[in-house]
Amino acid sequence: MTGTAGPALSTAGPQSVWFRLRWPLVAALGVVFLILFRGTLPDWAITPPELWTTNLPLPFLIFSDAFFPALTIKGSSVADWFNGIVSVLREHEIFGLFTFRDVTRGIAGLIVWPLNFSEDLLISGFSDWEIPPIPWVVTTALAGILGWYLRGWGLGLLASSCIAYCAVFGKWELAMTTLSLVLVTAPIAILIGLVLGILALKWRQFERALWPILNLMQSLPHFGYLIPIVVFVGLGHKAGAIATILFALPPMAKITILGLRGVAEEVLEAGVMAGCTRRQMLWRVRIPAARPTLMVGVNQVIMQCLAMVVISAFIGARGLGIDLLFRLQTLQLGRALESGIAIVLMAIALDRLSQALSEKEPVHRQDGPFWSVHPYLTAAGLAAAAGILLAYLVPEAGQLPREMTVTLAPQWDLIIRGVVSALYEPLSFIREYLPPYVLIPIRTFFEQLPWTVFLGAAGLCGWVLGGWRLAALVGTYIGFIVLSGWWTEAMVTTYLVFVAVVICTIFGFPVGVWASRRDRRTRVVAFLCDTFQTFPSFIYLIPVVMLFQVGTISQIMAIVVYASIPVIRYTYVGLRAVPHSMVEAAVSSGCTPSQILWKVRMPLAFPEIMLGVNQTIMFGLFMVMIAGFIGGNFDLAREIFKAKAQNDAGLGLLLALCVAFLGLTADRLISAWASRRKAQLGLA
Amino acid sequence: MAEPVILCRGLWKIYGSEPAKFLARHDSNPSPEQFEQSGHIGAVQDVNLDVQPGEILVIMGLSGSGKSTIVRCLSRLIEPTHGQVIFQGTDLLKATEKEMIEIRRHKMGMVFQNFALLPHRTVIDNVAFPLEVQGVDRAQRHERALEIIELVGLKGREKYYPRELSGGQQQRVGIARSLAVEPDVWFLDEPFSALDPLIRREMQDEFLRLQNLLHKTIIFITHDFDETVRLADRIAIMYEGRIVQLGTAEELVTKPATDYVRAFTRDIPKAKLLTVASVMGPANGARGDGPAVTDDQRIGDVAGLVIGQDKPVTVVNGSGNVVGSLTRQQVVDALFADRS
Known part of the structure; x- marks a missing residue:
């Protein structure tokens, strides 16, 4: 290698291949050195010694000794520290009257009322x-x-x-339970998000404090919400509702802030010139004018709610989710698929309806009789009256009896068996060769990667991309994981996500490029991405379990299926968003279509594509935790399921934070790179 | 001269890290170099202005000259850094937030470049909005709104939403809204700049028609000199935050204060602007029996006549007395000067 490199390096200028590949080369050299000299590192520099992770002089201990001598904390790891906080919240009585847990349980008790109401309305009727x-x-x-x-x-x-499917296929009660959870939780999440957004608009300080919390909340995996909720609310349906609200509100709060700040300056000035007071400005000008943006938030909240409601089955929320979970656990794949289809249909219906709501423009009405001014209200009234009358005459129109419902489960099972046996041979290649030649070497690499090297590399990237501030931030994230005592497990999770993201990119990038070349293809792929993205992540376990049973490959494939969407989407969006004038300039310079793609579109779109990879990593980290259910690796997902089984809230939260910090590390570094690159290209 | 409606003295608007201190440090008159060194930007610099009742004062300048900032300082949409704005005898910069709200509710109206209509309200609710925030009841404010909607020629569109209207129609709504409270002073910030040239022309006529009915005191912002000449009673030309000249269109053309004003006014059609009085020479003798022109006629209207004569044409004033004479050469110079 040195023989050929010598002369080439001597001409290395800014344009040479060597110059352009300088960072990958540095990384490759680093890996080579690592493999050669790892043995010379002292043990403490390779895996964080137990002495560190279990004997931490944690501030909480000092704090608790001083203020809550009754609470004795055994051990002194980060998990103990978290559990200390949890037990204070659980047991310490504020003013000697009630504990924090009493408060949370009280609040949770309130949600039972609207939940019962909507379930009575949709499913069981008001027996009183x-x-x-x-x-x-x-x-x-x-x-x-x-x-x-x-x-x-x-x-x-x-x-x-979509609604009729649930009735006809005997999923009515389950589906309506899920729907009523969404109908109750989404408005509450929207309201809280709105209030937070308005407060942030009012007080800059509040916004500054809120934003990082929202970022952290958005990168916490689902279980990060579920486990603490079990401790503070208990298992069950209402706990699922609370977890769902918490999970779904960050996007609404963020979109509210952006929307309210994004109202056109002139519109605000028109409000001031009309003589609005501050209150009138907010309620009559800002919020109504921001409506289109706020509605995008509403759509997101509804979809997040549905996804979380399904996953809340793990802590005992009723509905389609728990049915799906049970069918998957007992490998009744046909039945699982039927429930999955119901969830998917509900997702599609909710997404399209709320999207239509956000895109609906006001249209003026002409005067006339009630039915012509309000045709939809009239139709709804008539339909309700006719339906109730029909149900009175024919009970089957009120509630479809079980024997009249249809199930296609046996047929599905047949199809699944057919597909699996047809694909078994072709896929055996993956099953046989992927583990020994790809997965195990990569896993070994990550498992044996000294934490000092990982920390150093991430810190260096941070320093290069965003100065010491970014380096310190990234260092803190990784330092937390090191001291948490779950370094090895975190590295196994990293390995799973790394492999999955590489596969996603290998597969998704060409698809995105292909889709960007023709309008028709873009439309088709955009439609597919939109549709698949609305599905709750849990759904993706069904085909994966069908084809690969349970195990590491399933876990990775579940991530791949779920997390490919962003990289595809950002690729074709980025490529198509290149300013038309630049493409025209390239055409008039005589570029062939492929030259336009590779020499004009690609360099300009690359930062955007990297943001897609970033999203894929975040999606991957979410899915790696959910798919831990079928994985069986010694990773963070397994530990978090164990923590859930033992109701160990402190540990659950700690593990979720480790996942969040892995995600935030990647997110901060890639975002910093992308915005810097965009600025260089003059696109920012 | 009547009491000015708005009187503005030594008005400054400076953007930067510490505008007020910066201004005080340099004795309220920093030089361009000092601006540059400190990183401050003087959007409005030492502006003095008086707006007479019932006049149309056009503030004209290129983008970034500070014209929009001035009009926002006058209504305190933007807080000026220093100076005085006296509106009907009260100093606006000393008014409390509550007093400002009252003033804006009853005495000021403003029209915006991009219409700034509220998208979720119908035409009638947009027009009635200023009345609504005052607490006027629904029947009364709708009655008033309908009146103005009819006045601006949008009758029958009351229940439409802004997005269902064309640009010109939307700006009619903007105009109607700004007039709903019968303001004493009417600010128009580039109201027609976002419209197509043909529509713009139509809206200018509409604007003049309304002003003939209403006789408002108007401050009109534009970057379009043709528009300025058509509409203005007086013109203030702005350059880099300062008003470089304030006067009638004819004054700007005949006596430009700076080279900037000269360059700006060079290409305007002088035939329609200059009066005979500003071009003619001294009277030479008594009135002959040849044709005569009056001193307030526009050059363009008499050019054909004068150029057809070999001798100077006599100029008389309104009462028939001879006040000067006009030669062929004078007309040609006036029309084609600065063109070579």
Whole structure:
């Protein structure tokens, strides 16, 4: 290598291959040195010694000794520290009256009321007053009319059929339970998000404090919410609701802040010139003018709620999620698929309806009789009346009896068996060769990677990209993981996500490039991405378990399926977003289509594509935790499931934070690189 | 001269890290070099202005000259750094937030470049908005709004939403909204700049028609000199935050204060602007029997006549007395000077 490198290096200028590949080369050299000289490192520099992670002079101990001598904490690891806080919150009585847990349980108790109401309304009826639930035909019709009102008859038909599927295939109660959870949690999450956003607009200080918390919340995996909730609320349906609200509110708060700040300056000035007071400015000008942006938040909250409601099955939330979880655990794949389809249909219906709501523009009405001014309200009223009458005459229109529902589970099972046996041979290649030649070497590398080297490399990247501030931030994240005592497990998780992200990129990048070349392809791929992205992540376990059973490959494949979407999307969006004038300039310079792609579009779109990879990493970290359910590696996911089984809230939170910090490390570094590169290209 | 509606004295708006201290440090008159060194930007610099009742004062300048900032300082949408703005005898810069709200509610109206309509409200609710925030009840404010909507020619569109209207129609709504409270002073910030040239022309006519009915005191911002000449009673030309000249269009053309003003006014059609009085020479003898022109006629209107004569044409004033004479050469110079 040195023989050829010598002369080439002598001409190395800014344009040479060697110059352009300088950072990959540095990294490669680093890896070579690491493999050669790892043995010379002292043990403490390779894995964090137990002495460090279990004998921490933690500030909380001092604090608790001084203020809560009753609380004795055994051990002194970070997990103990977290559990110390948890037990204070659980047991210490404020003013000797009630504990923090009493407060959280009290709040959770409040949510039972709207939950019961919506379930009575949709499923069980109000037994106290002998009012039956809404007949399924009415629910179906109303969903259709809502879709018709929001966009047109096409959406109405879609919404109706999704609801009707649940009734016909015997998923009515499960589906309506899930739906009522979403209908209760989404408005609460939206309201809290709005309030936080408004407060942030009012007080800069509050915003400054809020933003990092929201960032952290958005990178906490689902279980980071679930386990503490179990301790402070308990297992069950309402605990699922609380976890869902907490999980879904950060995007709303962020979008509220952006939306309220993004109102056109002139519109605000028009408000001031009209003589608005501050209060009038907020309620009559800012919030209404920000409506389109806020509605995007509403759509996101609804989808986040649905995803979390499904996963809340792990802590005992009822509905489609728990059915799916049970079917997967007992490997009833046909039944699992049927529940999965119900979830998917619900996701599609909710997404399209809320999207139509956010895109709906006001249209003026002409005067006339009530039915012509309000045709949709009239139709809804008529449909409800007709449906209730029908249900009165024909009970099956009110509640479909079980024997009248259909199941295609046996057929699905047949199809699954067919697909699996057809794919078994082709896929055996993956099963046989991936582990020994790819997975195990990479895992060994990550497991044996000294933490000092990882910390140093990340810190160096941070320093190069964003100065000492970024280096310190990234160093803190990784330092936390080192001291947490879960370094090896975190590295196994890193390895799983690393492999999955590499596969996602290898697969997703060409798809994105392909999709960007023709309008038609872009439309098709955009539609698929939009649709797949609305599915709750849990759904993706079904096909993976079908094809690969349980194990490491399944865990990785689940991540790949779920996390490929962002890299595909950012690739075609980035490539197509290149300013038209630059493409025209390239065409008039005589570029061939492939030259335009590789010499003009690609360099300009590359920062955007990297942001897609960043998103893929975040998605991957979320999915690696959920897929831990089928994985069986000694990673953070396994530990978090163990923590959940033991109701160890402190440990659960600690492990979730480790995942969040892994994600934030990648996110901060890639974002810093992308924004710097965009600035260099004059795109920022 | 009547009491000015708005009187503005030594007005400064400076952007930067410590604008007020910076201004005080340099005796309220920092030099361009001092601005550059300290990183401050003087958006409005030492502006003195008086706006007479019922006049249309056009503030004209290129983008970045500070014209929009001035109008926002006058209404305190932007807090000036230093100076005085006397509005009908009260110093606006000393008014409390509450007093400012009252003043804006009853005495000021403003039209914006990009219309700034509230997208979620119908035409009638947009127009009635200033009344609504005052607490006027619904029937009364809708009645008033309908009146103005009719005045601006949008009758029948009351229930439309802004996005259902064309640009010109949207700006009519903006105009109607700004007039809803019957303001004493009317600010228009480049109201027609976002419109197509043909629509712009139509809206200018509409604006003049409204002003003939309403006789408001108007401050009109624009970067379009043709528009300025069409609409203005008086013109203030701005350059780098300062008003470099304030006067009638004819004064700007005949007596430009700086080279900047001269360059700016060079290409305007003088035929329609200059009066005979500003071009003519001294009277030479009594009125002959040839044709005569009056001193307030525009050059463009008499050019054909004068150029057709071999001798100077007599100029008379309104009462028929001879006040000067006009030669062929004078007309040609006036029309084509600065063109070579």
